Amino acid sequence: MRYVRRMQDHPRFVAPGLPASLSGATAGLAETPISEVAMTVFGDPDVVPMWFGESDLVTPDFVREAAAKGLKAGETFYTWQRGIPELRSALSAYTERLYRIKCPVERLTVTTGGMQAILLTCQLLLDPGDNVVIVSPIWPNITSATKLVGGVPKYVALDRTPTGGWTLDLQKVFGAVDDRTRAIFVNSPGNPTGWTMSTEEQAALLDFARKRGVWIMADEVYARLIYTKRPDGRQVAPSFLELAGPDDPVIVLNSFSKPWAMTGWRLGWLTHPAALGDQFAKLVQINTSGVPAFLQKGAVAALEQGDDFVHEMVERCRSGGELVFQRLSALPKVRIARPDAAFYAFFSVDGVSDTLAFCKTMAKQYKVGLAPGEAFGPGGQGNVRLCFASSAERLSKGLDRIEAAVKAL
Numbered sequence: 001m002r003y004v005r006r007m008q009d010h011p012r013f014v015a016p017g018l019p020a021s022l023s024g025a026t027a028g029l030a031e032t033p034i035s036e037v038a039m040t041v042f043g044d045p046d047v048v049p050m051w052f053g054e055s056d057l058v059t060p061d062f063v064r065e066a067a068a069k070g071l072k073a074g075e076t077f078y079t080w081q082r083g084i085p086e087l088r089s090a091l092s093a094y095t096e097r098l099y100r101i102k103c104p105v106e107r108l109t110v111t112t113g114g115m116q117a118i119l120l121t122c123q124l125l126l127d128p129g130d131n132v133v134i135v136s137p138i139w140p141n142i143t144s145a146t147k148l149v150g151g152v153p154k155y156v157a158l159d160r161t162p163t164g165g166w167t168l169d170l171q172k173v174f175g176a177v178d179d180r181t182r183a184i185f186v187n188s189p190g191n192p193t194g195w196t197m198s199t200e201e202q203a204a205l206l207d208f209a210r211k212r213g214v215w216i217m218a219d220e221v222y223a224r225l226i227y228t229k230r231p232d233g234r235q236v237a238p239s240f241l242e243l244a245g246p247d248d249p250v251i252v253l254n255s256f257s258k259p260w261a262m263t264g265w266r267l268g269w270l271t272h273p274a275a276l277g278d279q280f281a282k283l284v285q286i287n288t289s290g291v292p293a294f295l296q297k298g299a300v301a302a303l304e305q306g307d308d309f310v311h312e313m314v315e316r317c318r319s320g321g322e323l324v325f326q327r328l329s330a331l332p333k334v335r336i337a338r339p340d341a342a343f344y345a346f347f348s349v350d351g352v353s354d355t356l357a358f359c360k361t362m363a364k365q366y367k368v369g370l371a372p373g374e375a376f377g378p379g380g381q382g383n384v385r386l387c388f389a390s391s392a393e394r395l396s397k398g399l400d401r402i403e404a405a406v407k408a409l
Contacts, residue, residue, distance in 0.1 A: 048398035055389035066301035070294030083110025106274035114255030114268035137380035157379030164337035187219035189341030320388035
């Protein structure tokens with residue numbers, strides 16, 4: 001692939017065999033190492049899949065039935081760009097119930113998945129050359145979205161604790177912010193680490209963002225997947241929504257994918273200052289014209305009837321995480337912490353520095369799919385991610401193979 005200069009000296013590239021140039025930003029988006037591993041064994045039914053971030057549970061019946069009812073009723077036309085009124089009202093009630101705050105519908109925008117929520121926010125906030133300070137290791141979508149709009153990702157890596165857990169030095173975050181910083185991106189609970197930001201840390205970061213006039217992009221997709229309860233009995237991670245005023249520079253990104261086993265539905269939402277509503281509506285119009293109405297009916301059912309399923313999902317993941325921790329921590333070469341949130345084990349193996357090569361070997365020779373730490377940016381190198389949101393039977397089968405591979409090193 002060769003690069004050329006066109007149109008005001010912006011870098012572009014010409015792919016082999018094509019007569020015209022393409023976007024330089026697109027050319028700079030590399031295939032993720034996870035996909036690189038998966039493609040080595042694509043279609044092999046003997047591989048135990050533990051690389052992607054989803055449960056092996058199907059979406060619950062009451063959600064699927066609500067969407068099917070909407071489809072049968074003919075709800076297949078263009079719809080509200082920011083979400084059908086019924087869903088935005090349900091999101092408002094859900095947010096107020098979960099966090100005990102006021103959250104009017106004007107602050108809510110429905111998106112085509114959490115990934116699009118990230119891209120829309122980058123489109124809204126960034127001009128070419130602006131940067132986003134990103135707490136890593138991190139799922140790579142924020143990196144790709146930042147680059148796609150001409151922005152520059154700047155990383156602040158979590159520090160590893162002696163017990164294998166993770167901690168954030170906020171002073172490093174503050175020090176990374178410069179005159180071209182438009183946002184600070186924090187994923188808590190985190191993918192892949194499970195690290196969860198405390199209320200005190202959130203308050204300090206919010207105070208800094210207010211003073212510096214930068215946005216906080218808070219990815220709270222795993223908020224319900226936390227294994228401890230608050231003193232009042234609620235089981236939900238700390239949220240910036242509990243601290244921020246309605247006009248504070250905070251945009252919270254969320255998704256239906258994880259708590260309600262709806263990864264294939266591509267449904268998410270944004271919680272933002274009401275003044276941004278019209279801007280997000282324009283971006284939705286340009287990108288997708290809105291989420292299909294019949295799918296949104298399923299999302300309403302998830303919010304209004306799905307608490308029991310979320311509890312089931314949390315307990316399933318708690319058991320899976322404990323099984324993985326007990327099995328892997330018993331191996332002398334493995335360094336792993338007991339997960340506190342999300343549904344990933346992010347561990348290292350003595351003697352393994354190239355985790356991409358290690359995961360390819362695991363996929364081809366041992367028939368188990370894992371995600372290499374290189375996929376997650378600074379701080380991820382030398383680690384491997386395992387998704388434990390699966391049945392004990394599937395996890396045990398995969399763990400048997402991982403144990404055999406580690407013992408063979």
